C-alpha cells in the first residue's frame with residue numbers, strides 16, 4: 001500500500017471505515033509480507049471486536065438439490081451427477097426442531113438455505129412462516145433462497161428476517177467461468193433489493209476455484225467498495241465435490257486462504273468475517289491462523305447444506321484450545 005494511502009487512513013483516524021478501496025490498494029495488502037499483513041489485520045480486528053469472541057451460526061438446507069442453476073462448485077445443481085437427491089421443502093415442524101437443537105448447541109443465528117434460482121411466491125409464504133417461528137425461539141434468522149425481487153425482500157423483512165445471504169462468489173471477470181445461468185449484475189441487484197428492504201446482508205465468496213490472485217483481489221475490492229459493507233462476509237474454501245466441474249481443481253495454498261481472510265478483515269473492519277465452507281479438510285493450525293487474521297464467525301454443525309463440516313465436538317475442542325468463546 002502506498003504511503004499516501006496509509007497517511008490518508010491515519011488522518012481519518014482509527015475506526016474509520018472506507019468504501020473507496022481500489023484494486024491496486026487491495027492487491028498491495030495481499031502482497032504484504034505475511035507478518036506485516038497479520039499485524040495489520042489483528043490491529044484492525046481489535047479496534048472493532050473482542051478477538052476472543054466468535055459468532056456461531058448454523059446452516060440448514062430446507063430445500064435440497066434439483067437446482068436449475070449451473071454453479072460449477074455446487075453439488076445441488078440438477079446438471080451434475082453428485083449423488084444429491086432433489087427433495088421437497090422441509091415442513092415447518094421439522095425446521096423448528098432443527099432450530100431448537102441448534103440453539104441448545106450454542107448457535108445464535110439460524111440460516112435456512114434453499115436450492116432455488118429464485119423463490120416462487122407460494123414457497124416464500126412457507127419460508128416466511130419458518131422465519132417467524134425461528135425468530136420466536138429468540139434466534140437471529142438468515143435465509144439464502146436465490147435471487148429476490150423487491151416485493152419478495154420486503155415480504156421476508158416483514159416476517160422478521162434479519163440477514164439474507166447472497167454471495168458474489170468471485171471477481172466480476174471470473175464469474176462467467178463458474179456460472180453461466182445468471183450474471184454478476186443479477187447478484188448485485190438482489191443485494192440492493194435486500195438492503196433497500198432493511199435486511200442485513202451476508203455476502204462473500206469462494207476461493208480455490210482456479211481463480212488467480214487478481215480475481216481474489218477483485219472479489220474483495222468489489223465487496224469492500226459496496227456503499228454499505230455486508231454485515232457478514234463468508235469466505236469459503238472450495239469443497240471439491242465429485243461430479244461437479246470443479247471436482248479435480250488444484251487446492252489453494254492455505255496461506256493464500258489466510259491472506260484472503262486478513263485482507264477481508266482490514267478492508268471491511270466492522271463486518272463479521274466468516275470462516276465458512278472447507279473447514280472439514282482444513283488443519284487446526286490453518287483455522288487458528290484464520291482466527292488470528294480476523295475471522296470471527298463460523299458455521300457450527302456436522303453439515304453445511306450438503307457438504308461435511310467439522311462435528312460440534314471438534315469445534316468445541318478447537319475453540320477451547322484457542323481460548324475462544326461464542327459471541328452473544
Ligand code: SF4
Nearest residue numbers: 067069071074077115
Ligand atoms: S449454489 Fe445455489 S443457485 Fe447455484 S446451483 Fe447451488 S443451489 Fe443452485
